[in-house]
Amino acid sequence: MKFVSLLALPLLALAPIQQAAAEQFTTEQLQHTAQIRQHAQNSELSWQLVESLTTEVGPRLPGTENDKKAVAWAKAQFERLGFDKVWLEKAHFPHWRRYHESGHILTPSKQPLHLTALGNSVSTAKDGLTAPIVLFETLAELQAAPAGSLAGKIAYVNYRMNRDIDGNGYGPAVKARSSGAVVAAQKGAIGYMMRSVSTSHHRFAHTGGSHYKEGVSKIPNVAIANPDADQIARLIALGEQVTVHINIQTEDLGQGESYNVIGEITGHSKPDEYVLLASHLDSWDLGTGALDDGAGVAITMAAAKHVAAMKRPQRSIRVVLFAAEELGLWGAKDYVKAHSDELDHIVAAAESDFGADVVYAFESNVHAQSLPIVRAIAEQLKPLDVAYIGANSARGGPDLIPFERAQSSPIFALHQDGTDYFDYHHTADDTLDKIEPHKLKQNTAAYAVFAYMAADAKDKIQAK
Ligand SMILES: [Zn+2]
The missing domain is CATH 3.50.30.30 (Glucose Oxidase; domain 1)
Structure with missing residues (x-):
């Protein structure tokens, strides 16, 4: 009798909260998560991407020749990295x-x-x-x-x-x-x-x-x-x-035209549902847009690639590099307009647009019934020194504001340490040397863990 109860102990000892989380992910999925985390932490990919973008293109004010080059650069990188679908959507701005x-x-x-x-x-x-x-x-x-x-x-x-x-x-x-x-x-x-x-x-x-x-x-x-x-x-x-x-x-110069550049890793069983990883491709003209937002572009592209390299999730992961954020979130507004009847296909949305310092906390803004999934993700972010904020009232990055207004998408924040961010933000001093490669790796690993788990949970994460 004693022997049997000892064997049963691990399961019986699970608190109801942990049990609910365990129902969302198998042991095998958690092993995949650990592999993705480790792979991302050891990879130079996000650094290579931000170095390439800020060196080969440089500043990316919407509507300029450099902005056009950045769009071509992003499309070519998505294709080179083997994303399943790569496409452009028009965006307009002043x-x-x-x-x-x-x-x-x-x-x-x-x-x-x-x-x-x-x-x-x-x-x-x-x-x-x-x-x-x-x-x-x-x-x-x-x-x-x-x-x-x-x-x-x-x-x-x-x-x-x-x-x-x-x-x-x-x-x-x-x-x-x-x-x-x-x-x-x-x-x-x-x-x-x-x-x-x-x-x-x-x-x-x-x-x-x-x-x-x-x-x-x-x-x-x-x-x-x-x-x-x-x-x-x-x-x-x-x-x-x-x-x-x-x-x-x-x-x-009146109305300008550019593009949201989109790369998707297609989910194997629920391809229409997707995790949205956001950042913005444009930048101000004074620096080279390394912290704002070359880092975010690199983190989100690399995170999705790392997931695809290890394990294809059930749902899709869609990386959207928004156009003309700096002039007023124009690419994000056009995306929400173009996709207004299918915003509930988004199972989780997060934007990386706060520099390149470490992610220190994770927070959701989702329906209460989806919190077990959130807690399970938070558990897998702990090895990266990312704390869980349980308030469930996250605000996403700036490009997610139009999504928040539409109120149909679960929003997540991977809070980055912004202590020094406003020393460089929107200046001639926003250049590649301000990015520390090991911090970029930690960011990329956090986004990869988040994207994989949100895309592969048993249940779809619901909006509030
Ligand atoms: Zn920005």
């Missing part, structure tokens, strides 16, 4: 170019001003724009300025974003970038300038998306490097009137 940008502080003492035009900004006059600046510490202070009070001035928002592992400083800071020029123009300003959305001490200005509003005059719109922002703050604290000269030359 086509914008940057040609020249320069600046100076003129008074009280002439000195260079390191700046960059924000995406979508109009040009100054050919010979630039010279005006005194009025400092506001926050966008809310600028919003509170009386109408007409900034006539003939450049409005300047000096908001400093905070540094944190999950990048929580970005959301509050980015509001001044996306709509600051509109608010400034409503108060009568003839230009808008802001401290970069950045945690860096380096003298690089950070670009990024911004927009205008119908019926509000479009004024030149720039960000300055943090050390220059500190300099201006010190001059103003001395009681000086600071006058600046900025010259930016840009062009609005």
Whole structure:
């Protein structure tokens, strides 16, 4: 009797939660998972991909020749890696170019001003724009300025974003970038300038998306490097009137066209259901788009390839390299439109678009009945030092926002350490040397484990 109960112990001892997870994956599947994890951790593939993209193509502003080269590069790589299906889907976006940008502080003492035009900004006059600046510490202070009070001035928002592992400083800071020029123009300003959305001490200005509003005059719109922002703050604290000269030359080329590039590993028994691994192929024009988002492109492509190399799952794994994310998630919006009647075919969606530092936590946003699958995946991510966040309220990356709005896809977050991400984000300093190969391998292994298990679980993961 004693002997029998000992034999039965492993099964009987399983808590109900573990039992539910065990029903989703066989021992053999868990062995495949371990093999995929190990294979990805030892592979140079994601490094080779990001090195190739950032070296052979470089920056990838939507609509440029480089953007076209990137589309051809991605299609060729998917084919070379043996993806079962490779195709392009059209994406449209507002086509914008940057040609020249320069600046100076003129008074009280002439000195260079390191700046960059924000995406979508109009040009100054050919010979630039010279005006005194009025400092506001926050966008809310600028919003509170009386109408007409900034006539003939450049409005300047000096908001400093905070540094944190999950990048929580970005959301509050980015509001001044996306709509600051509109608010400034409503108060009568003839230009808008802001401290970069950045945690860096380096003298690089950070670009990024911004927009205008119908019926509000479009004024030149720039960000300055943090050390220059500190300099201006010190001059103003001395009681000086600071006058600046900025010259930016840009062009609005109307509607542009590019492509979401898609590669699929086809599932063996439920090919229509798929795990969506997202990243974006475009980048800003200042650096080579290594962290944002060459790393994500490499991680997602390599992760799917590693799964296919070891074990074909029941469901498909679809890697979508979205177009024109930086200018406003245009590729993702077009994808959701084109696939609106089949978004419930997505069994799990995750985006890698937060640099190349390690994945430190895993979180879901799924129906409660699918949590046993989530916990089983989390268990297999533990050997990679990835913690499980059980709140079940994950937000995906930016390209998943249109999917979240449609509310038909289970969303996952593989949280990356973003402590240093905003030192480089959207600058000339976003280059390959900022990526550490061993961290890229850990990321790739985490995505591979996630993709395989979500695609091969017994039950389909359900959306909330
Ligand atoms: Zn990005």
